[in-house]
Each structure stands twice: as C-alpha cells, then as structure tokens.
Amino acid sequence: MSGNPARAAGDTTDLLQRARDLDAADPLAAYREHFVGTDTDLSYLDGNSLGRPLKRTVTDISSFIQDSWGGRLIRGWDEEWLELPQAIGDQLGRAVLGAPPGQTIIADSTTVVLYKLIRAALAAVADPARTEIVLDTENFPTDRYLVEGIAREEGLTLRWIDADPASGVTVQQVRDATGPATAVVVLSQIAYRSGFLADLPGITAAVHDAGALVVWDLCHSAGSVEIALDDAGVDFAAGCTYKYLNGGPGSPAFAYVNARHLPGLQQPIWGWMGRKDAFEMGPGYQAAAGIRGFLSGTPAIFGMLAMRGTLDLIEEAGMAAVREKSRLLTAFAVDLYDAWLAPAGVELSTPRDPELRGSHITVNHPAFREMTKVLWEQDIIPDFRAPHGIRIGLSPLSTSFAELYQGVAAIRGQLPGSA
Known part of the structure; x- marks a missing residue:
C-alpha cells in the first residue's frame, strides 16, 4: 500500500490542490467517465448505499428489451436467461x-439469500449439541432480525457479541463467544455504521476451531475491498449488488457456498427453479446439483443486467487497484475531517488505520439529521444514519478526490458556527 496521500490538516487552498493532485495521479480516474452523472457538479458520497449507473447500462437494457426480450421472447430462457x-x-x-x-x-x-444460507448451514452442522447461533449487536438489522427469527423457529439460543459501535467484531471476541455449543456464526465483513473491516480469515479460522460454520455478509465489502473466500476457507457468504457493483435499486443478491459443502446441502425454500430439470414440472422436489440448487423462483433477469458492466470494469482494473484507491479516498476523507470537522465538534467513528476500514467513513454530530436534508437539496449526497451519523461512502471507480473535497466542504459549511 502507498503512504497517506494527504499531509496534516492544511488550509482550504492547500486541500483543494491536494485533491486535484490526487485526481491527476489516480490510475483509475478514467473509469469515472463510464458512470452517469459524473460530469455534473453533484457530489455523490453515498455509493456504499446505491452505486451510480454505468452509461453502458442504458444501452445494455435497451438492447435487452429490443433484441433479447422483444426479439427472442420466451426463447430467451432456453438460449441464455436460464444460465445467467x-x-x-x-x-x-x-x-x-x-x-x-x-x-x-x-x-x-x-434477506432471502441470508435466510437460505443460515438455514442450510444449520442443517449442515447436524449436531444436536450445537444449539447456539453467534451474532453481534451492531450488525445490520436484517441480519439480526433473521437470526432472531430462525432461532425462534428452531428453538436455538442466541449468543450476542457486544460490538463497539465505533469499530467492530474482533477475532478474540469470536473466540470468547464460540465453543462446543456453537452451530453457526453470522457476521458482516464491514460494519455498516463505522466501516470497520473485520479480519475475515482470522475470524473464519476461529469459528472453525470451535467446530462451527460461518456465514459472512459481504454487502459493504463486495467491490470495495479484496476478498479471498476460498483461500480463507469461508463456508457461506451473501451480499447485495446495488452498492459497489452498481446493479441498480433492488438488484438481486448473490449466494456463495464453498464447494466442500455443496454435495448433499439443502436450502429451505424449495421452488421450481431450484429443482433438477425445472421444466420437467414433475412431482416431488429434487434439488439441482451444485450451486444452482440455491435458486427458488424465476430469476430476476432485468435486475442482473446492470452489474455485468461493473464486473467487466473490475476485471479490467483489478480489485487490488480498486482497493488501493479506496484506501486513498478514505485517508483523504479523514484528513478533511481533521482539518474541517473535528474543530467543529464532529466525532469520527471509523478506524484511522486504512487497513481496518472499508470504503466509507462515519462522522457524528447532533446537527447532521437536519443538515442532511439541506445538503441533498444542494446536490451534496451523503448518507444519514440515526441517531446522528453521516456516512461518507466512496465508490472507487466512480468517485473523484475533488468530488470528495466538495462534499466535505459543504458539510463544513453547514455546521453551526462555520465561517
């Protein structure tokens, strides 16, 4: 990794010049031109909630409507869509x-993918002595609600890790919380509030040492940090595709199952598309072999189209380069915080070490709830998280350093007592 791209807090002119210098030196700068709206003055700091669309998506979807759906009609299922x-x-x-x-x-x-994976993981454990699911208090609400519901369905016990809201779950906390009664551990690689990046390989090893299985939520990490699921021995993982993968609002999620678990594994939502030879329409359910058995209903083909463009860009750029820019963006964001926001009483809730954070930082101030509405009206788009946090989400392929500078400058300008 390269060093910190920004020096200690300086004046406004110096910070703006540094933003320009960082953009000029950015090997991924040209990728920004692939995204809709990046030629406007809008500062978009919410790519960790919903990514910008690619310009090619307009053509891809238009072509799909005209040629694939409109031209091939029902034949499209046999010709391509079933395999997508x-x-x-x-x-x-x-x-x-x-x-x-x-x-x-x-x-x-x-939500549905996580439900399938957690239930499949519990079935794979198949040990009546393992009656506990481990999760943390600061995980995304869906993850917590799902696990609470599954525990009630299955008569299992929840063991909570009391995570620090300003950081996240550590390897030692996982070791302390797991043991002979642990069946499954459900965690997020990146804490959705603070941006803390968990030690995925270390935690996975700790879970396995306890004889349990792990389900990782990758919603805030897929497309922003390097991930090596197979190398780490991860059992199961899920993630959305509308953040750093730019799949669009409500684009379908993904499920990952390690190959060692696929033989004989069963997910709980039996639908026709997950059956062996779906169009046979036969009696009884026989799961399709391999990962296809994790399908249930008709695939959302429309929702899959947009993410292909981003995957092409990531393959071209390489995740190592994407991650490096993420580090540089968040480092510059922290320096802007030090220069402008900390003196105004704003608190940083994200680790300062770039190795311990994903691609967003969170800052807190009592004025942020009302301020966010004003910022949005000015085309400055961060993300508010109750009770008083603003997340500054930085999508490496589409966010420039000057855009980040502009957004944080606007936040500074709205703070009480600012000049």
Whole structure:
C-alpha cells in the first residue's frame, strides 16, 4: 500500500490542490467517465448505499428489451436467461470474491439469500449439541432480525457479541463467544455504521476451531475491498449488488457456498427453479446439483443486467487497484475531517488505520439529521444514519478526490458556527 496521500490538516487552498493532485495521479480516474452523472457538479458520497449507473447500462437494457426480450421472447430462457444467474455469479466470484466457478449464484434479495444460507448451514452442522447461533449487536438489522427469527423457529439460543459501535467484531471476541455449543456464526465483513473491516480469515479460522460454520455478509465489502473466500476457507457468504457493483435499486443478491459443502446441502425454500430439470414440472422436489440448487423462483433477469458492466470494469482494473484507491479516498476523507470537522465538534467513528476500514467513513454530530436534508437539496449526497451519523461512502471507480473535497466542504459549511 502507498503512504497517506494527504499531509496534516492544511488550509482550504492547500486541500483543494491536494485533491486535484490526487485526481491527476489516480490510475483509475478514467473509469469515472463510464458512470452517469459524473460530469455534473453533484457530489455523490453515498455509493456504499446505491452505486451510480454505468452509461453502458442504458444501452445494455435497451438492447435487452429490443433484441433479447422483444426479439427472442420466451426463447430467451432456453438460449441464455436460464444460465445467467450462474454465469454472472461465476464472473462475480472470479472478479471480486476469490471464488472458482460453480460456487456463486445470483438469486434473491439479500434477506432471502441470508435466510437460505443460515438455514442450510444449520442443517449442515447436524449436531444436536450445537444449539447456539453467534451474532453481534451492531450488525445490520436484517441480519439480526433473521437470526432472531430462525432461532425462534428452531428453538436455538442466541449468543450476542457486544460490538463497539465505533469499530467492530474482533477475532478474540469470536473466540470468547464460540465453543462446543456453537452451530453457526453470522457476521458482516464491514460494519455498516463505522466501516470497520473485520479480519475475515482470522475470524473464519476461529469459528472453525470451535467446530462451527460461518456465514459472512459481504454487502459493504463486495467491490470495495479484496476478498479471498476460498483461500480463507469461508463456508457461506451473501451480499447485495446495488452498492459497489452498481446493479441498480433492488438488484438481486448473490449466494456463495464453498464447494466442500455443496454435495448433499439443502436450502429451505424449495421452488421450481431450484429443482433438477425445472421444466420437467414433475412431482416431488429434487434439488439441482451444485450451486444452482440455491435458486427458488424465476430469476430476476432485468435486475442482473446492470452489474455485468461493473464486473467487466473490475476485471479490467483489478480489485487490488480498486482497493488501493479506496484506501486513498478514505485517508483523504479523514484528513478533511481533521482539518474541517473535528474543530467543529464532529466525532469520527471509523478506524484511522486504512487497513481496518472499508470504503466509507462515519462522522457524528447532533446537527447532521437536519443538515442532511439541506445538503441533498444542494446536490451534496451523503448518507444519514440515526441517531446522528453521516456516512461518507466512496465508490472507487466512480468517485473523484475533488468530488470528495466538495462534499466535505459543504458539510463544513453547514455546521453551526462555520465561517
């Protein structure tokens, strides 16, 4: 990794020049031109919630409507569409997840995918003495709600890790929380509030040392940090595709299952598309072999189209370069915080070490709830998280350093007592 791109807090002119210098030296700067709206004055600091669309997506979807859907009609299922969930899943695995073919598939919403994976993991454990699911207090609400519901369905016990809201779950906390009664551990690689980057390989090893399985939520990491699921021995993982993968609002999530678990593994939502020879329409359910057995209903083909463009860009640029720019962006964001926001009483809730954070930082101030509405009206788009946090989300392929400078300058300008 290169050093910190920004010096200690300086004056406004110096910071602006540094933003320009960082953009001029950025090997990924040209990728910004591929995205809709980057030629405007809008400062978009919410790519960790919803990524910008690619310009090619307009053509891709138009072509799909005209040629594939409009031209081939129902024939499209046999000719291409039935294979898209796994074909795109394989590309996602190759470009982003560190997963060989046959282990990743594009399926349902993140909530449904996580439900399937957690239930499948519990079935794979198949040990009546393992009656606990481990999770943390600061995980995304969906993850917590799902696990609470599954525990109630299965009569299992929840063991909570009390995570620091300003950081996240550590390897030692996982070791302390797991043992002979642990069945499954459910965690996020990046804490959605603070941006803390968990030690995925270390935690996975700790879970396995306890004889349990792990389900990782990669929603805030897929496409922003390097991931090596197979190398780390991860059991199961899920993630959305509308953040750093630019799949669009509500684009379907992905499921990853390590190849060692696929034989004989069963997910709980049996639908026709996950059956062996779906169009046979036969009696009884026989799961399709491999990762395809994790499908349930008809695939959301429309929702898969946009992410292919981003996967192509990531394969071209390489995740190492994407991650490096993420480090540089967040480092500059922290320096802007030090220069402008800290003196105004704003608190930083993200680790200062770039190795311990993903691609967003979180800052807190009581004025932020009302301020966010004003910023949005000015085309400055950060993300508010109650009770008083602003997340500054930095999508490496589409965000410039000057855009970041502009956004944080606007936040500074709205703070009480600012000049």
